[in-house]
Amino acid sequence: MAGKTLFDKIWDAHVVKSVEDGPSVVYIDRHFVHEVTSPQAFAGVRARGIKVFRPNQTFATPDHNIPTLEQHLPIREELSRHQVQTLAKNCEEFGVTQFGLGHPYNGIVHVVGPELGITQPGMTIVCGDSHTSTHGAFGAIAFGIGTSEVEMVLSTQCIMQPKPKKMRINVEGQLGKGVTSKDIALYIIAQLTTGGGTGYFVEFAGSAIRSLSMEARMTLCNMSIELGARGGMIAADEVTIEYVKGREYAPKGADWDKAVAYWRTLHSDADAVFDKEYTYKAEDIEPMITYGTNPGMGAGITANIPTLDSIEPASHITFNKSMDYMGFAPGDQLIGKKVDYVFVGSCTNGRIEDLRMFAEAVKGKKKAANVVAWIVPGSRQVEKQAKEEGIEKILNEAGFEFRQPGCSACLAMNDDKVPAGMVAVSTSNRNFEGRQGPGSRTMLASPLTAAAAAITGVITDPRTII
Numbered sequence: 001m002a003g004k005t006l007f008d009k010i011w012d013a014h015v016v017k018s019v020e021d022g023p024s025v026v027y028i029d030r031h032f033v034h035e036v037t038s039p040q041a042f043a044g045v046r047a048r049g050i051k052v053f054r055p056n057q058t059f060a061t062p063d064h065n066i067p068t069l070e071q072h073l074p075i076r077e078e079l080s081r082h083q084v085q086t087l088a089k090n091c092e093e094f095g096v097t098q099f100g101l102g103h104p105y106n107g108i109v110h111v112v113g114p115e116l117g118i119t120q121p122g123m124t125i126v127c128g129d130s131h132t133s134t135h136g137a138f139g140a141i142a143f144g145i146g147t148s149e150v151e152m153v154l155s156t157q158c159i160m161q162p163k164p165k166k167m168r169i170n171v172e173g174q175l176g177k178g179v180t181s182k183d184i185a186l187y188i189i190a191q192l193t194t195g196g197g198t199g200y201f202v203e204f205a206g207s208a209i210r211s212l213s214m215e216a217r218m219t220l221c222n223m224s225i226e227l228g229a230r231g232g233m234i235a236a237d238e239v240t241i242e243y244v245k246g247r248e249y250a251p252k253g254a255d256w257d258k259a260v261a262y263w264r265t266l267h268s269d270a271d272a273v274f275d276k277e278y279t280y281k282a283e284d285i286e287p288m289i290t291y292g293t294n295p296g297m298g299a300g301i302t303a304n305i306p307t308l309d310s311i312e313p314a315s316h317i318t319f320n321k322s323m324d325y326m327g328f329a330p331g332d333q334l335i336g337k338k339v340d341y342v343f344v345g346s347c348t349n350g351r352i353e354d355l356r357m358f359a360e361a362v363k364g365k366k367k368a369a370n371v372v373a374w375i376v377p378g379s380r381q382v383e384k385q386a387k388e389e390g391i392e393k394i395l396n397e398a399g400f401e402f403r404q405p406g407c408s409a410c411l412a413m414n415d416d417k418v419p420a421g422m423v424a425v426s427t428s429n430r431n432f433e434g435r436q437g438p439g440s441r442t443m444l445a446s447p448l449t450a451a452a453a454a455i456t457g458v459i460t461d462p463r464t465i466i
């Protein structure tokens with residue numbers, strides 16, 4: 001019998017019941033909850049007169065609807081205020097731990113879980129949020145679920161899931177100067193398209209992946225969902241173990257030793273078989289940026305936007321529509337395009353390492369006068385650390401505003417909206433029409449590329465400023 005994949009090992013350890021040709025009932029170790037997808041789920045549990053089955057394995061934090069300025073004041077916008085209050089009330093009623101607005105652990109759910117050690121290797125993790133794939137960076141099976149499934153997990157701590165197919169994506173070699181894991185993600189999605197991973201769970205492997213920090217691995221797994229995949233994962237190694245060690249919710253003492261011994265067994269066996277496998281060379285990856293309205297419409301920053309003759313005829317209409325929306329023309333050079341907004345943050349690139357990267361690149365320089373920049377930490381802990389490390393000071397001296405944590409301009413569910421027609425270089429993960437505000441135009445890139453745009457006011461190769 002062929003060896004097992006990392007995915008299979010974790011999956012098999014969590015299947016409670018399998019139905020032939022049907023979904024399996026899978027036990028869930030950690031359930032993260034935010035204000036957008038939980039109200040109806042809690043209402044459903046309440047209506048059935050039952051309890052949250054395992055409140056100690058459920059953790060909540062408001063993130064989407066919170067403002068990133070003056071968080072000590074009541075939320076001005078009514079719907080957002082209501083969402084955030086409802087989450088707090090539900091968590092209190094059902095005995096779920098909530099890191100509410102103002103709590104030292106508040107922040108974006110996918111930043112908070114890992115930094116508190118709630119996310120651990122070998123676990124099954126769900127949240128009513130597509131970017132739950134982020135947690136796969138720890139060698140966990142983590143995926144997003146819908147509101148009715150949130151209710152299912154709240155009430156049973158299990159979920160029904162068909163087993164996905166298995167894909168491995170290897171990136172071998174050494175990344176070039178100015179190339180980050182965000183660029184790996186945008187490169188892979190540009191190669192395989194936003195549908196390339198549909199039906200699969202992806203394991204990222206290879207020497208370039210193993211050399212990444214935990215933050216960088218989270219960025220990559222975060223974006224696996226933009227490939228259409230159910231989720232992404234990376235086997236735990238010493239980097240992972242070192243990161244989890246000592247965190248608030250991490251196992252301690254003898255439990256820690258036991259956990260680590262188990263985690264070390266969680267990797268794909270040498271003879272494991274994948275349904276699909278791709279291998280890329282790290283050397284081929286340039287700093288990337290998107291020019292269109294889905295994350296697969298990206299290119300190396302020195303490239304030009306493709307011309308119609310390089311695009312399949314069937315896609316011409318959507319391609320042209322996307323060019324119109326962005327205000328670009330096929331064949332345009334990317335470098336030199338004017339930038340109005342820069343957003344650094346989100347569950348993709350709002351961690352301490354991202355802020356460090358941005359701050360180092362802008363240190364001693366000045367923000368371009370034509371750019372409005374929002375630098376938003378992913379959590380209160382990231383905010384605190386950035387202040388302690390002097391990052392806020394560097395940012396302020398360079399003319400940048402450092403805000404309070406939240407999803408912010410990643411999606412327009414709060415006050416931080418990019419105005420219509422404006423071009424934003426954003427470190428987030430989606431560039432759909434209207435994603436950052438009605439009519440807003442998004443170009444996805446790494447924190448380094450965002451820094452280069454912020455200080456020059458135009459799309460700039462980050463390798464020229466570091």
Ligand SMILES: CC(C)[C@H](C(=O)O)[C@@H](O)C(=O)O
Binds near residue numbers: 036064130131144
């Ligand atoms: C609001 C939420 C359901 C949504 C998601 O699932 O991803 C959001 O986080 C996003 O990034 O679009």
Ligand code: SF4
Binds near residue numbers: 064110347407411428
């Ligand atoms: S930061 Fe963006 S992608 Fe992440 S959970 Fe919030 S809205 Fe979704």
